[in-house]
Amino acid sequence: MNGEFRERVDAALGDFLARQEPRWPRGAPYDVLGLLKRFVMGGGKRLRPAFCYQGWRGAGGSDADEVIVAAGALELFHAFALIHDDIIDGSALRRGLPSVHEQFPARSPHFGRNAALLCGDLCAAWAEQMFGECGLPPERVLRAHAEFSRMRTEVIAGQYLDLAAAGDSVDAALTVVRMKGARYTVTRPLRIGARLAGGDDVLCAALAAFGDPLGDAFQLRDDVLGVFGDPGITGKPVLDDLREGKPTVLMALTRAAAGPAQRGRLAALFGDPALDESGAAELRGIIVDTGALAGVEQLIRAGRDEALAALDAIPIPGEVRKELAELASATVDRAR
Template sequence: MVRPLVPSLAAADLGRIRGAVSAALTGFLEEQRTTLSGMDPALTRVVDEVCALADGGKRLRPAFAYWGWRGVTEDVTGPAEDDAAVLRAVAALEFVHASALVHDDVMDGALTRRGRPATHVGFAAVHGDGGLSGDGDAFGVGAAILVGDLALVWSDELLRRSGISAPSLARARSVWDTMRTEVTAGQYLDLLRAAGGLPGAQGALTVARYKSAGYTVQRPLQLGAAIAGAGPRAADVYTAVGLPLGEAFQLRDDVLGVFGDPEVTGKSADDDLREGKQTLLVALAEEEADDAGRRLLRESLGDPDAGEEQFAALRDLIERTGARARVEERIAERTATARGAIADAPIAEEARAALDALAVAATSRTA
């Protein structure tokens, strides 16, 4: 099959999927607002934060799960699930994502997220504005941990209440549990790598696989297949698509974290350098750097007091060592591998076109 270089994203029906996902999240959160505000009006601030985290975003994970479902529905027997119920079920992935973002920002000490203060920063401001006693930063971190936990709890509840049948829900739970275990384990591996464990390029790729790649593409695709009632073969097919594509997605995220336009990404291009994120970009730059370059990495990467001059020098080092070019090459190679797997996959043609379009969109994005 000849694949277009830039397939039309219209094939993925993203407008309808995003609208349905947003409606599911909004309806669910309004119910939770009523429940929590009835407990105490102060809890409205917590619901507002989850609403802000769930608002916007690319909705790629629900889209992959939805098309994972659509791709195999023709191959299974028995009654098909209701389309609207499936969209509500896959919307629950957005709460898993929100939880991961909040906890990741706490661990990284990030200041912004999607153009607004990171959750722990926002709650530290609530502490100060309210004239509360104690350490405001500690209050913010504690509140953020609880917000992330609550989002994860709500992901379970939304999946359970989505309206998919009991057999589909039971099948989905197996993938769901694996996915949430992996992303939590991946967060620990990221923490370990930041402390000097899992060194080198392979360590960076291991973190990328479990922290992001799996729950971004592979597991959502498999979740859709499980809801449909497809067997192990579909899971293997979607692994062949999801792992290389998920890795390419995360590597694109890493590049944008250092070289992206803040007006587009919603976060400072200095944050990843200030936080000292040990991405593949950094590992490859360190491999090729001279003594002066390695000294720059040791002294400036992760330095909260670093300024524009140091950040510019770090970006220049990443460029000069060829690290950025090598990462771009890997993104292209992993994307091509995933698109080849999509082209060969025994799935419905409409799903093939949609997944191919999503693959390109996910790895060529600017935000």
């Protein structure tokens, strides 16, 4: 994804957010508006808009500002998901800065959390508004909106499964991966873009064959970085997932391969809210020693390879194929 594309997405987001200020209800605190502007504009990989744009181009769409606006709406939906995810996980940092719920004054024990919930809801509403106002033909927007709606449902259902710790087995954890993060990162944005350009069911099925395994690989990489990443690069703590006892594929593989002594240490350390760096280092050692880290890396490579093989079969222009291959690499081979 080149810098020019990101600048165009950021410009569309900036224009949309600027238009919200004169519409802001009288008496409502402006600090909320400013905080959300900083959060939305303050970082992020812009992967979802990029996949949406390439879905549009793959379906024969020509470059247009209107599709950049529609793609930018996905970044507002992403902001909603991040804000709520940080509340649920109790994460204090996002993109190297305090999470949204940490940025509110402590007027009451739950004020920051409750205010951030409303901020997330507002981002979801804005995503809907920005998408609907993108300027493309209404019949195309309506067709793409069906994909948008499925994306929202999948993310929320996946978040619930994650919250309910329904990922204790490898298969269950992979289901959470697919629903919570994988599809809404790659497959749905691709298909939204394709539908906006009039893409048919055959093309959308082919895009899913590429997007699903790549999205899985993306989310698995995210889970690895959540435990083994460099906070200075990822902008997120590396203790949160371990303290929370997050039911990832990485930990499901670890439990499945652990010996009796290792299972005892997992029970004592994993999910301990007071876990310190020494305990985290011990957990990382168990993850490595059981072969779980190597197993996840193998799954990541397999997902990338499956996606690239599927990409070769999609009936899209060669330029789009090249861009999607580069996006695949950026999605999987990353440090943040």
